[in-house]
Amino acid sequence: MSACPTLETENLILRPFKDGDINDFFSMMDSREVREALHVSDEYGLSEAFHAMTAWLGQWELRGTGHWALEEKRSGKFVGRAGLHKPERHDWPGVEVGWALHPDYWGRGYATEAGQAAVHYGFDELKVNKLFSCILPENYRSQAVAKRLGFEFLEEKILAFFPELPHGIWVLNRN
Numbered sequence: 001m002s003a004c005p006t007l008e009t010e011n012l013i014l015r016p017f018k019d020g021d022i023n024d025f026f027s028m029m030d031s032r033e034v035r036e037a038l039h040v041s042d043e044y045g046l047s048e049a050f051h052a053m054t055a056w057l058g059q060w061e062l063r064g065t066g067h068w069a070l071e072e073k074r075s076g077k078f079v080g081r082a083g084l085h086k087p088e089r090h091d092w093p094g095v096e097v098g099w100a101l102h103p104d105y106w107g108r109g110y111a112t113e114a115g116q117a118a119v120h121y122g123f124d125e126l127k128v129n130k131l132f133s134c135i136l137p138e139n140y141r142s143q144a145v146a147k148r149l150g151f152e153f154l155e156e157k158i159l160a161f162f163p164e165l166p167h168g169i170w171v172l173n174r175n
């Protein structure tokens with residue numbers, strides 16, 4: 001059994017990644033919109049996508065944090081990923097809530113819905129007092145999700161894993 005729990009929201013099932021997600025996950029990462037927003041390198045292919053899926057699952061096992069695969073309830077289709085990220089990086093602000101959807105599923109509120117579930121999980125299960133989101137200044141759609149969830153802009157900071165541009169660090173305090 002995976003350490004990644006399965007949760008249900010109004011329109012989504014948040015579940016552990018499975019082997020059969022690889023083509024859908026890669027198709028999301030390979031879309032022009034997601035490549036641009038996440039600055040996905042030209043070398044990122046199926047192999048890197050598989051590695052990323054295993055890393056999300058592995059992070060749940062090792063740390064109790066990770067991203068879920070998001071499945072649309074009514075169609076059973078893979079629509080994206082979202083969850084909690086705590087990588088081994090010295091300058092990472094803390095537990096980060098993040099989201100990415102295949103562009104076919106943008107504009108339906110799914111990132112906000114999954115992000116809300118991740119926020120609840122972070123405060124109620126992980127018992128952290130603050131959650132963060134690291135968002136590039138040009139990524140207005142992601143900033144809009146953070147704002148809808150109640151995150152506030154804290155500061156701009158160059159993070160070592162991505163020195164090209166500063167990230168906006170957004171914070172949400174436990175009530």
Ligand SMILES: CC(C)(COP(=O)(O)OP(=O)(O)OC[C@H]1O[C@@H](n2cnc3c(N)ncnc32)[C@H](O)[C@@H]1OP(=O)(O)O)[C@@H](O)C(=O)NCCC(=O)NCCS
Nearest residue numbers: 034037099100101106107108109110111112134135141142
């Ligand atoms: C960031 C990202 C997940 C946001 O997706 P999104 O569809 O804009 O966000 P949501 O799922 O919260 O949907 C919000 C939109 O749905 C609409 N919506 C419909 N029903 C809604 C509901 N119940 N609740 C909230 N919004 C709803 C909103 O009005 C908004 O519409 P808009 O597109 O006209 O602004 C998406 O752009 C993405 O995958 N980008 C690439 C990856 C990425 O950048 N990830 C973040 C890295 S920091």
